[in-house]
Amino acid sequence: MECKFVPSVCSYCGTGCGVLFEVINGKIKKTLPMKSHPVNQGKLCIKGWNLHEHVNSFMRLKSPLVRENGRLQKATWNEAIQITAEKLKKISDTYGPDSIGVLVSAKMTNEENYLAQKFTRAVIGTNNVDHCARL
Amino acid sequence: MKSKIKLWLEDGTIDIFIGYKTVKGHPLPHCFTLSNLEEIDELIVGPFRYPLEGIATDIASEQPNAKIGILVRDCNTRALNVLYIWNQLDRNNIKTVTVNCCPSPLKQHGDCSYLEPEKAGNYKKQVGLDSNMDTASLEAFGQEELLGRWMYEFQKCIKCYGCRNICPVCFCKECSLEHPDLVEPGKLPPDVPIFHLVRAVHMAGRCIDCGLCEDACPMDIPLRLLYRKVNEIVLDVFDYDTGTNPDQSPFSVLGDEVTLEPKPLEVA
C-alpha cells in the first residue's frame, strides 16, 4: 500500500495554479488544488481538476514518433532530434531562415520560452517567434 | 498522539495513517506507513483542510481490506459517519485520532482554515448572497428577491466541478452532473438553476456542512448555505440529522411508511 501526494504546477495555462497529485499504488488517482498555493488558493478550473487524465490516457505519447513512408514509427530521442535538425537545416539552406517560424507556449516555463526564442533567433536566425497567448 | 500512531503502525492496527506534513513550506496531506515511520515526528494538524476521508475512500477502493488511520476534526468525523452508512468505508477498518476544530469559549485553540470566512464585497451584498448569512435571514428577502439573488450567484458558475470533486460525500461512479440530458456538455454557464439544484437535492441527507465545496468554488457561490437550507428541511420534515451518527439509515431508506401528506402542485 502506497499513497503519496505530489505537489506540482498545472501545465494547462499560463496562470500556473498549484496542484497536488494523489498517487495511490503508483497511479495518479486525482488532482487536488493546493490550498496554500498563492496563485490559486485552493481553487482550480475544470482543466486543472482533470490534469491526471492526460497522464493516464492511453493516447498519451510516451516516445517520439517519426513519420517514415507515411507511417508513424517509434524512435529514440536522439534519432528524432537528429532528423528534426537535419530537416530544419535543409529548409533553412534551401529557402532561407525566414521560412521557419517557432511558436512557443504559455504551458512552458519562462526559462523554456527564453531558450526557445534564443534558439529561434540565434541558431535558426529568424525573428519569426510567437506565442500561443497571442493567437 | 504521535507515539500512539507509531504504535498502531508497528503492531499492525493500521497499515496507513492519513494526516498532514509540511512539504516545501506547504502543509499538505501526507500518508504515514511502516516504511516511513520516522516521518511521524513531522506530523502536523495543519491550518488547511483537505478531504482526508475522501482520500481514505480512494485507498479503500484500491485496497478494500486496508486498515486506515485518519486525523479527524469534527467535520471529518461527520463525513466518516455518512461514508459508513453509505457503505463507502468499513468502519472496522478505520481508526481515528481526533484533533481540535473551530475555536469557541470552551475550546480556545482551533486549527481550522474556516476560522475567518471571506467577507462579501458591496456588490455581492447588493445583488447576491453573503456566504456568511444564516438560513433564517435568507427568508427575510422574500421569495421573488431571493430567487433573483440565487440566480445571480448561480449564473457565475464556471462549471469547474470543483464543488463535487472536493466533496467527501460525492462518491458516485457516474455523476448526474455529467449526464448530457440534465446538464448540456460544453455550455457555459451551465443551465441554471438546474445544475446547482441537482447537486443540492443529492446533498439532502449527505452534506455534512464541511464547507470544502464553498472553499473550492472559484466563483464564490454560497454553496454551503444552499446545502444547509436543504438539510434544514431534511431535519425539520424527516427528523434526520445528517452525519451525526454512524448507525443512521441512509437518507434514501427511511422505512416502509410514507408519512408526508402529498400536496398538489401549484400551477402558476
Ligand code: SF4
Ligand atoms: S487550473 Fe486552470 S487556470 Fe489554473 S493553471 Fe490550470 S488551466 Fe490555468
Ligand code: SF4
Ligand atoms: S453531485 Fe450527485 S451524482 Fe454527482 S457525485 Fe455528488 S451525489 Fe453523486
Ligand code: SF4
Ligand atoms: S459542505 Fe460541501 S463539500 Fe462539505 S459535505 Fe457539504 S456539499 Fe460536500
Ligand code: SF4
Ligand atoms: S465549484 Fe463553483 S464554479 Fe465550480 S462548478 Fe461548483 S458552483 Fe460552479
